[in-house]
Amino acid sequence: MKEKLIHILVVACFAALFYVNSFGNFFVWNDWTLIIENFLIRDWTNLPEIFTSAFWKPLIGEPSQVYRPLVSVSFMADFALWRLQPWGYHLTNVSFHVANSILAYFLMRVYTSPTIALMGSVLFAVHPIHTEAVTYISGRGELLMSFFLLGGTLLFLRDGKRKSWPLYLASLPAFFLALFSKETAAIFPLLLLSADVAAFPSSWRNNPWRQSARQLGPLFVLGLFYLGQMLLVGITATGHPFSAPSFSDHFVLTLKAISLCLGLLLFPLNLHFLHPFGASSPLDFLVALSLALLVAAGWGLRYAARTDCPAATFGISWFVIGLLPLVYYIGLRIPLLEGWIYLPSLGFVLLVALGLDSLKRWTPSCAPLWLTLWIAVMLGGVTFYRNRDWKDDMEISLHAIAASPNNPLALRLAGNAYMRHGNIPEAERMFQKGLGLAPADPGLHRSLAAAYRFMGKEADAVTHYQEALKSTLEEPYAYWLLGHYYLRRGKLVEAEKYFSEAVRKFPYSSELHSDLARAHHLQGNLAAAETELRAALRISPYSTVLKANLETILSQRKP
Structure with missing residues (x-):
């Protein structure tokens, strides 16, 4: 017991110590939309609406099919405690990371010795x-x-x-909560299967039917979650407004991403927010390397099973299965983000710990542990330094541009940061440079239009809104922005036209229906306004604002 407490304390100290300097960082990028500008998190009475709304509800142009209510609830708790003090939100993040590192230690102890579990969890x-x-x-x-x-x-x-059936039943709500936190938790039945096989190989050999039956509960949880999501929120598991790459491109890009992930884990020196990877051929070196790594992983699993090494079996399978969400993200054409590697890295660091522990054949028995702690301090120093890059959106944007100077997305994010800091000319320059690299990028056109609108160049703003429509006819965001543009100028017919088109293309947003209702109301079309508000309430049935607007319309329709 004493050894366990010491190990937990060491892991917790390492997990917290190197993130202390993050408490001085400000809100960055999506934090503005999800926290500062998100009024849903400011009142607990909005809790029902959070659980019946898409996560990216404020950003119609984002993949609004994403459903992460528990993240919003955590922000709501933060706001109740800290209001808009960033350090409090950072404290919550670091606390969860400390807890995850401790859970990683206990999970590794299922498969290996306490010392190796300590080494792996400290590296994590x-x-x-x-x-x-x-x-x-x-x-x-x-x-x-x-x-x-x-x-x-x-x-x-x-x-x-x-x-123990109570333990089994207690595990199922945990998986529900994981799915409420992020959609990629859908891989948990595969993670459980691999973890169970690695932990109890003899049970799977002697009583495969009972072991297989234990997997039905997690599958039931997964099916129930997606059914509830579809009924409550009106969205499906896979729908999004973006076009997916072809199957061959998807396959090749996924293989390339695997090599990039492994490279970042082995050599975490070129870290930055965006790691774009364009189209590749099957002859690309990284693609070939990924194929070789997958073959090696298969051979390693077979060798670990034959030599009775459950830790290696678990580490390899957890890492490979944990990377499966890359298939989903690449389908959304999103550049590789380092945060995606958080969960699968647990398998990687366990394999590293096993490798370091094997050195005791030739060194004193305590040498692997001390070597691991030294490596952890070195890695922690990099982490401490890296935290400074996230000081604010300007700092991380400039860092992303320094790493990828010709990345249109990095230029757009930097331009948006300049906009928030009031440097409109520099923002315009970033957007123009981005459009020079990607002339059809709708996000750059929208951002440049916003800059022109801020500068009072209304004609130029409309031109770029129209260009955004040409670039992506299936995206509703540009239609919504144009609707607001014409609404502000009092051109209600044009506003109604663009709001209607946005609703037609993306009928899942209560905000779109509400804006269309407003355009109808201002034109005196109360029946149409009532119809749209009722449609909005079917999507967000607990919205007090929508209910109040509907009551206003109904009172005005009374004879």
């Missing part, structure tokens, strides 16, 4: 690739998802060891 606690998930407040989805997945997996494995 300090690895610099985690700064995006920990230091970036909006990266909390990864932290929450990992917390509930790790906790649920431990309960599930304890049931397998003790044959």
